[in-house]
Amino acid sequence: MPLSLNLKRLEAESIGIIREVAAEFRNPVMLYSIGKDSGVMLHLAMKAFYPSKPPFPLLHVDTGWKFGDMIRHRDQIVSRYGLKLLVHTNAEGVARGINPIASGSQLHTQVMKTEALKQALDKWDFDAAFGGARRDEEKSRAKERVFSFRSAGHVWDPRNQRPELWQLFNTRISKGETIRVFPLSNWTELDIWQYTRAEDIPVVPLYFAAPRPVVKRDGVLIMRDDDRMPLLPGEVEDTLTVRFRSLGCYPLSAAIESTAATLDDIIEEMIASRTSERSGRLIDNDEAASMEKKKREGYF
């Protein structure tokens, strides 16, 4: 399917950003979180350097609580594209027994995602890291730069961001400082799905509706992806036809009831939808302004 002019412009802009990082940084890495945005970002990276391969590895920060389907999809994609994948898990967090069910979403995210990411960036000495975040996702993201500076220790200071004019990105950093780069900054959720359809990009099957085992907890539907999630008193497991708009750790990602089983269905459903995408991400609702707080601490 030919790209609309809008998608063509977005694609070219993102490719320009991705190339810029490869040209200016010593040791970049692309965060790969397996979701739809990561899928588009990786596809763009493959296009950006053709006929070369992307000159950087992928990094997956594995909390140990991703859906089984996600890990299978990750491994398929990596072998299909022939890229190098680095996987990092916070071993200290595992040893402390941190998990999303007993520890709560906040502590789990802090230790197994934010801390783990910082560990991985330090371990391999990366000076630039791509993330698939979009400005339309969340209010504190709306002000994020495309090239977002982090001082030593991965600290983000939203009050002291570099002005970003034209496409003249300031790529200069000193030793110990890093840059987070967001090539999808100007994409919307709908753009992502329309591009995924037009370019035939593979996505995790969990985005499509299917009968799945779920329980209703705190007013949302949680899928029991494996037997590590016990039922609480009074809870019953149901099989409902559901899908996910956004994927994270399975006990923290709410499903929606839906019959959208194809990309066409998803796009149609989304145009009709009147709730925001991240409303199913339980970590966002923990406290007021929680995303900005997490981002300052180093979350993507």
Next chain:
Amino acid sequence: MANAPLTATSASDASPLRFLTCGSVDDGKSTLIGRLLYDSKLIMEDQLVALQRDSRKHGTTGDDMDLALLVDGLEAEREQGITIDVAYRFFATPRRSFIVADTPGHEQYTRNMATGASNSDAAVILIDARKGVLTQTRRHSYICSLLGIRHVIVAVNKIDLVDFSGERFHHIVGDYLGFAQALGFTSIATIPVSARFGDNVTQKSGHMCWYDGPTLLEHLESLDVEQGLDDKAFRFPVQWVNRPNLDFRGFSGTLVSGTVKPGDRVVVAASGKESTIARIVTADGDLPEARAGDAVTLTFADEIDVARGDVIAHADSRPDVVDQFAAHVLWMAEDEMLPGRSYLMRIGTKYVPARITSLKHKVDINSLDHIAAKTLGLNEIGLCNLSASAPVAFDPYSDNRATGAFILVDRFTNATAGAGMITFGLRRATNIHRQSVLVDKASRLRMHGHRPAILWFTGLSGSGKSTIASIVERELHARGAHTYMLDGDNVRHGLNRDLGFTDADRVENIRRVGEVAKLFVDAGLVVLCSFISPFRAERQMVRELVDAEEFVEIFVDTPLQECMRRDPKGLYARAKEGKIKNFTGIDSPYEVPENAEIIVDTGQGNAETAAQRIIEALAERHIVA
């Protein structure tokens, strides 16, 4: 109302539109953006429930929904002080996708507005119908014009509060056009709106039979902003050399203007090397033609030298290549801009050291008057002359935003300190070629029998720089070297007698000394320079004036306490009494060298032994025999 509902689709094949909104909250900017988001169905149910609740509680619109709360509510950060930033908002209609750069309008946020404007194709300038054209309207229009926005939509808002008066509207429009004509916009649309009630925002108003133009949204949907970009000269800044194997050598980048086809004769702008386009490679197959905005990889028929930072152009339509030019500079850093200081200039995909050689005038962004000034502070705009350390390819910003814009990066903090728009080149590269020389540096070197160099002594006042430098000169002279000493005394009384001790003057002082020392090096001398030179940036600037092996930085490392104890000229005592301002070490900083070639620890031995160690170090560098 007969309007079809808007949706969040972006199915159309119109180019996306990026526009800026200018105006303050009082003008109804938040209400207008809220209205556009609301009518295009981008307000989600959860947000709508909150809005209805908040409107009753905090709203200023009675029982109606207060759409401003929607935008302001998204900006809960307002109190925290980061609304000084640019927020990007997204919406779409069946005809077009939009990205709105929402920036605050106050004067102290000029850099934020400029940031938003730099990537926008159009600007919506709000005017309160009750107040008419204000100083801020002029300021916003000037910044839009300076940043190259060609399409302006003047939304005369709150028209309901002047009884939908056509007379009032036409009066304001007349005022606006009166001064905006000088700003060179391609199109100026004027639309009477009521953001609160939705008149002429997305739906035609039933209250203004005297207005038969489009609604704001209709106008934004149909505005043609890409027109002409393909017709401009072909420019391709090389981003990345694509070399997967020995058989393929391509150059990846984005066409910022024009079109290109295989077979076209092209040139590398800076070197003048020519070749022919062989292929236009993309992951979706080779293209028969690439257009402005396309990200592609070009291959050439010949093996010519091309690197990141080069600009590829058609051989018969080349950009200017110069190392000196005039530009409007918007200052964005807390530290003031200092003429003479070296910054890193990023233009296209190239970084090159550059200095602002002179500030011709500052612009009062409210009155547009030109004001004489020596420096630029945060959010100030001035017309400057710049000098780059190597020729760069550019087009005037008014011809091409992508090849006429640059940023200035502070070389020590890496902060983005300034943004510039080139107006014209000061000398053509073709004229740069110096008078051809019959006697050159190499022939002088043979005559002198030793290599030339700058010995740069830096350190606090009273550290012993001049004493040591004098002994070094005596020793060099005894060994038959041709020397000359530059210090504060023989420079401040003549060449630099117009300079004081402010930061800006200190920078200029060192710049002139550096240039003189460079000429002496060219003449074959060993030049001893003894200057406090407290800033790393200026020492680096002098270092870059000559070849790497010709600059020797000698840090005379005497602790401040010891210098104050010696106080040979009684200066520290006077500075402490407040009788001398900006005295290094007292109320002006000294930045310790990070990579001096020689460090003299004056705690170890006297000036004679220090000088002896310097001579030995110079012998190791083959500067003296």
